[in-house]
Amino acid sequence: MEATAEVHDLEAWLKEGYPQSVRTAYLILGNRLDAEDAVQEAFLRAWKFRDSLSMESSFKPWLYRVVVNTCNSKLRQEIPHRDRRSGEEQLRTISTSEDVSSRVGLSSDMMRALADLPDHLRIAVVLRYYADLSEREIAIAIDRKTGTVKSRLNEARRRLAMHPALQAEASKDSPTNEEAIG
């Protein structure tokens, strides 16, 4: 009876947190299969050590801490290039279809720019601008000081602003002089 109740709790957890967690992991790892693996592992770990949740201040950063840790483990495992390519190929396949061309183009550029960021900067930027964690929550999730988070976010934004893929996108969006005159 108790076990059923617990599984129901886990179902609630999954319903609430899984989609965003797996997408966060996808942005961090750049690969669909690895993201699913990592989040599955993270949820199982979190579930196993749910007792320690009482000691933590809040559920969200705690869960993301577990997710980030498993993502870090995956990143340390030196994911084979085949896996990374598979993610890019997926994006390229989607980007060739005409109905979603412009949106997916930006996604592809963003994924490329993210992939070029160092892991620690990518994690910070994804947690802040995708998972919507506050700087304090990110600090808890990555076990660093808030100041470190701030500086990482700044550095990540600076690098992204200078990334050629995103600069091209920005210039494409902005009207050229000729278009403006015409």
Next chain:
Amino acid sequence: MTLIDETTLREALHEAAADFEVSREATDRILNEASGADARERARRVPSFVRQRSGGRTALIAAALVLVVGAMSLPLMRDEGRSAKNSNAQHRAASGQTVQGSGFSGNTTKSGSATSLSAATAEKTAVTVTGAQAVATSSHSLKIESSGTVGLTVSNGSVQTSLAKLGSLAKEDGGFVVSTEAVASTQKSANYSNGTIVLQVPQRLFATLVTQVQHVGRSTSINVQSSDVTSQYVDLQARITALDASRRQYLSIMTRATTIGDILAVQAQLNSLQSQIEQLQGQMNLLDNETTYGSLTVRLTEAGHLTSAKHSSGLAKAWRDSIEGFVAGFEWLIRITGPMLFVALLLGALYGVTKFIRRAIRRRRI
């Protein structure tokens, strides 16, 4: 510094993430896995509870600390015991000499018992010095430092001749006179009433000189000290060898240095090493000199100017002993400060490592 706009970044990330379609199968897999893991966890729960609640880890850490502290303090306590024993033995030996001296005084001279007492002590000490010298000469590796003072009473008007005789004794033994001083009793007097001569002779003949000197006059007091400085000497030698090896390595590095910065850095290291070597070499030379020659100061007094040596009463002795005890206690306190500091550092490091490991384990668990 240009930063990417936060809103643009947020939108781009959400769009990039929106490409990822969440599959229902993945959540089902997690649910199945979790229910299986829970069953396994429940089967393991009892032993893990025992493990967590036993408090054995704390007891183990406490036992380890006690062992560390015990292991550190035991050699100290032994040293203390040994030094206390030695000092007691020395004290007993000194008392024994005094008793023997008193006995001896009854059989000899007309002069005061104090003189006879010191004479007996002098003979006893001379024998001890000869023994120490034998050890020193038996092994070339031993470095013994010896010095002493002998008080002599000579007949009236013979201070000057005695000084000359003492000088010639030192020269016969291959030594030399370091200094001579003679003082007249009154300004009008032509004779010297007392004098002091400092002699240095090769270490192996120091004990012989002490014996010979006592034949020049009547020995009133004698104080000879010998100390083994072999360990200091060996330590200095080892340090010099190590520094010299480093210096040679730096010299070889110097030949490969190409930039001015490298050359200057290596040169600075070489200068520092050279100065350390010279400093240690100086200390070793000093030890060499001190162990090559033994220094003996002889104080001559005319018989009429003899001053009796002061006896220390029981109270004075007790007072002196109490001061010595106080100093010894203070020395002990200073001596244990180092090991205590080491233990404190060790405990701090252990605490840090334990905390780090526990934190790492906790982090790995989640």
